[in-house]
Amino acid sequence: MPKPKISSDWMAGCSGCHMSLLDMDERILEIIELADLRATPITDLKEPDESGVDVGILEGGINNSSNEEVAHRMRARSKILVALGDCAVFGGVPALRNMCGTQEALRRAYIEAESNDESGKIPDDPELATMSNVRALHEVVDVDVFIPGCPPDADVIYYALKELAQGRMPEIKNEKLHWH
Amino acid sequence: MINLTINGKPITVEPDTTVLSAARQNGIHIPTLCDHPHLTPYGGCRLCVVEVKGMRVPIAACTLPAADGMSVETDTPALRESRATILNLLFSERNHFCPFCQVSGNDCQLQQAAYGQDITHWDIQPQWKNFPVDTSHPHFILDNNRCILCRRCLRACAEMSGNFTISVEERGAATLIIADNGVPFGESTCVSCGSCVQVCPTGALIDRQSAYLGQNTHLTTTKTVCAGCSVGCGITVYTRDNRIVKIHGDWDAFNAGTICKTGRFTPLEPAPARIQSPLIRVAGKLTPTSWEEALAAAAEAVKPGQTAAYASPRLPLESLRAFQQIFAPQAAPAAESVDGKLDALRNADCVLILGVDLAKTHEVLGFMVKRNLPKGTKLIVIDPAPNSWDELAHIAIKPVAEQDVPAEMAAVIRQNGLARIPTWPGASVSADETITAAAEMFARAVAPAIVYAGDPGQALLDLAKLTGVVDSERSGLIPVKGAANSAGAIQLGVDKALWPENATAYIALGDDIPSPELLAALENIPFLVVQSAYENALTDRADVVLPAMTWAEQPGTYLNLDGRAQTATPSLTAPAGVRDNTSILEILAKTAGITN
Numbered sequence: 001m002p003k004p005k006i007s008s009d010w011m012a013g014c015s016g017c018h019m020s021l022l023d024m025d026e027r028i029l030e031i032i033e034l035a036d037l038r039a040t041p042i043t044d045l046k047e048p049d050e051s052g053v054d055v056g057i058l059e060g061g062i063n064n065s066s067n068e069e070v071a072h073r074m075r076a077r078s079k080i081l082v083a084l085g086d087c088a089v090f091g092g093v094p095a096l097r098n099m100c101g102t103q104e105a106l107r108r109a110y111i112e113a114e115s116n117d118e119s120g121k122i123p124d125d126p127e128l129a130t131m132s133n134v135r136a137l138h139e140v141v142d143v144d145v146f147i148p149g150c151p152p153d154a155d156v157i158y159y160a161l162k163e164l165a166q167g168r169m170p171e172i173k174n175e176k177l178h179w180h
Numbered sequence: 181m182i183n184l185t186i187n188g189k190p191i192t193v194e195p196d197t198t199v200l201s202a203a204r205q206n207g208i209h210i211p212t213l214c215d216h217p218h219l220t221p222y223g224g225c226r227l228c229v230v231e232v233k234g235m236r237v238p239i240a241a242c243t244l245p246a247a248d249g250m251s252v253e254t255d256t257p258a259l260r261e262s263r264a265t266i267l268n269l270l271f272s273e274r275n276h277f278c279p280f281c282q283v284s285g286n287d288c289q290l291q292q293a294a295y296g297q298d299i300t301h302w303d304i305q306p307q308w309k310n311f312p313v314d315t316s317h318p319h320f321i322l323d324n325n326r327c328i329l330c331r332r333c334l335r336a337c338a339e340m341s342g343n344f345t346i347s348v349e350e351r352g353a354a355t356l357i358i359a360d361n362g363v364p365f366g367e368s369t370c371v372s373c374g375s376c377v378q379v380c381p382t383g384a385l386i387d388r389q390s391a392y393l394g395q396n397t398h399l400t401t402t403k404t405v406c407a408g409c410s411v412g413c414g415i416t417v418y419t420r421d422n423r424i425v426k427i428h429g430d431w432d433a434f435n436a437g438t439i440c441k442t443g444r445f446t447p448l449e450p451a452p453a454r455i456q457s458p459l460i461r462v463a464g465k466l467t468p469t470s471w472e473e474a475l476a477a478a479a480e481a482v483k484p485g486q487t488a489a490y491a492s493p494r495l496p497l498e499s500l501r502a503f504q505q506i507f508a509p510q511a512a513p514a515a516e517s518v519d520g521k522l523d524a525l526r527n528a529d530c531v532l533i534l535g536v537d538l539a540k541t542h543e544v545l546g547f548m549v550k551r552n553l554p555k556g557t558k559l560i561v562i563d564p565a566p567n568s569w570d571e572l573a574h575i576a577i578k579p580v581a582e583q584d585v586p587a588e589m590a591a592v593i594r595q596n597g598l599a600r601i602p603t604w605p606g607a608s609v610s611a612d613e614t615i616t617a618a619a620e621m622f623a624r625a626v627a628p629a630i631v632y633a634g635d636p637g638q639a640l641l642d643l644a645k646l647t648g649v650v651d652s653e654r655s656g657l658i659p660v661k662g663a664a665n666s667a668g669a670i671q672l673g674v675d676k677a678l679w680p681e682n683a684t685a686y687i688a689l690g691d692d693i694p695s696p697e698l699l700a701a702l703e704n705i706p707f708l709v710v711q712s713a714y715e716n717a718l719t720d721r722a723d724v725v726l727p728a729m730t731w732a733e734q735p736g737t738y739l740n741l742d743g744r745a746q747t748a749t750p751s752l753t754a755p756a757g758v759r760d761n762t763s764i765l766e767i768l769a770k771t772a773g774i775t776n
Contacts (some may be wrong), residue, residue: 086277
């Protein structure tokens with residue numbers, strides 16, 4: 001039987017959840033024994049196989065049209081979709097800009113910020129993705145497994161991947177359940 | 181007794197027990213948020229809903245009285261789903277993003293409640309509305325974005341401190357916790373007791389000093405006694421790396437968690453410079469020296485009966501006893517104590533306050549009175565000086581010079597036949613209307629109490645007996661005694677400074693600050709020894725300085741105003757080279773040849 005394929009990507013996050021994934025240290029070898037680690041932001045292959053993967057993992061919330069594309073692509077190509085970390089699960093720290101609105105946040109960052117000079121300008125290149133309110137992953141696509149945490153513990157990620165790699169659904173509760 | 185079953189387990193409880201209490205008494209966990217064991221049940225959050233056989237819908241256990249034959253289920257799949265929905269709705273109302281919240285980790289009861297229901301995500305996302313953050317208060321911050329409207333703060337403000345500063349405005353999800361009629365907290369009637377912060381289950385009320393200095397699990401806790409005044413409240417001191425992070429009222433102590441600004445926040449204020457080594461004056465300048473030399477120089481000056489001496493009544497009883505043995509071995513123990521019991525305030529329906537401003541001193545004693553006012557407790561304030569409670573009082577009396585109001589009240593009571601004990605009618609009196617009204621109000625009370633400062637005087641004792649303030653069952657004549665161990669100092673006969681003429685002086689301050697009177701009295705003293713934790717105007721002037729521990733560093737016993745002896749446990753380690761006040765005095769006694 002071929003090993004289950006796992007792919008991951010990141011969106012509006014800080015990459016901390018992937019750093020926490022790497023924090024499982026040598027235990028990642030056990031995961032590689034059990035599963036075929038495909039496209040991730042930290043491997044050469046950048047997009048999940050068109051033929052599909054068994055498990056797709058997404059870090060970060062969805063804050064623009066590019067993130068939306070990533071989310072839809074991962075959903076379409078994964079049997080099981082995992083929301084990894086507080087941003088993917090709840091919206092997280094980036095979602096706090098929803099409190100003031102995207103335009104206000106852009107103005108504060110690009111024009112008003114103390115480090116800007118007089119020429120402050122909000123980027124408006126038409127090639128850029130269109131910004132939106134920050135949304136949790138499950139607001140855009142269906143999610144099968146939620147692993148909250150900022151970031152989730154390496155131990156929890158290891159547990160979840162090991163379960164998924166062996167065809168079981170991880171149960172995130174009790175000592176494995178943390179939002180911080 | 182009431183018999184019911186909870187989760188199939190037969191349980192027997194006292195009448196007037198709620199289903200929640202019945203469950204707790206029997207080790208059955210029902211999740212709660214708005215409930216607090218020391219506050220009146222509110223039934224607001226609905227997290228404690230349970231299923232009761234025969235009842236149409238789940239019902240809040242915190243406000244449901246246990247009844248005979250009741251069959252209660254606390255943890256069915258339907259209830260778990262209800263609780264998850266309730267929590268999800270709470271999370272959706274405001275900003276409950278955990279990663280940057282001070283209480284996230286272990287201290288947030290909202291987060292813990294969510295973990296308890298295995299909530300991994302929010303089905304309903306937040307509504308992204310901004311709520312006001314009030315940073316105007318010197319000691320704490322109110323962030324309405326973190327608030328779940330459980331109203332614990334409101335209940336603590338009313339039921340613990342009797343201050344009624346906190347209330348709410350608006351309705352439903354727009355409800356806001358406000359101070360007074362919506363003024364900033366820093367400009368409100370808040371007395372900074374901090375009880376609201378202590379009971380807040382989320383990060384909505386956080387205290388400026390302790391915020392982000394660590395979760396409770398990172399802190400060391402020590403249960404001890406407040407040295408702020410003679411009430412002697414039980415406190416829990418939270419420390420980290422030998423620093424006090426915060427102080428809470430001890431729920432298990434007699435004050436049941438209520439403390440005041442002096443107990444909670446004053447010890448966190450910046451302290452004066454610490455004295456780290458014994459000092460001796462050499463060529464006009466204080467110079468570090470060894471303990472041996474400093475004690476020898478101090479002992480040289482100490483001549484019982486000839487040395488002016490004063491011990492701070494903030495010192496532990498053991499220190500005061502050692503002080504007494506050296507400086508006042510013949511001190512007469514105080515006459516039989518007439519101390520009332522603070523318990524008498526619990527059900528007092530009329531309280532007479534005589535010559536003390538309970539907003540300025542002994543605030544917790546004041547809270548014990550004020551929180552009963554909504555129950556109809558009457559308040560009479562007699563004070564020649566302007567008193568913070570003049571407006572609060574039902575009757576405020578401003579005696580003129582030499583006027584003995586208690587004597588006039590007693591006379592009215594005798595004359596009008598209102599005394600509780602057999603008495604003679606007494607001479608006819610011409611008390612004015614106010615005093616007559618006060619006398620009648622006080623005499624008609626079922627459980628009257630008196631709070632006074634200083635010498636009670638014969639008239640007050642007489643009034644207390646006539647009105648049943650003091651009888652075989654009650655002792656409601658409560659003296660405000662001043663410092664943490666003033667009662668102990670009085671018992672040992674060392675409550676007043678000893679001033680022989682032409683004397684050298686020994687002043688045991690501990691961590692106290694010298695009063696202007698003390699400084700003035702010691703103006704021309706030829707040789708001055710000061711035992712002190714901190715540098716101050718007196719140590720500047722001293723010839724020998726002995727570095728002492730603070731209240732938080734030394735063990736000891738404190739006798740409070742109603743005669744309760746309580747043990748203080750050290751919460752901090754003193755700097756090297758500093759000794760505890762009792763040891764200093766004991767070694768001094770040996771060095772001076774007074775004890776072996």
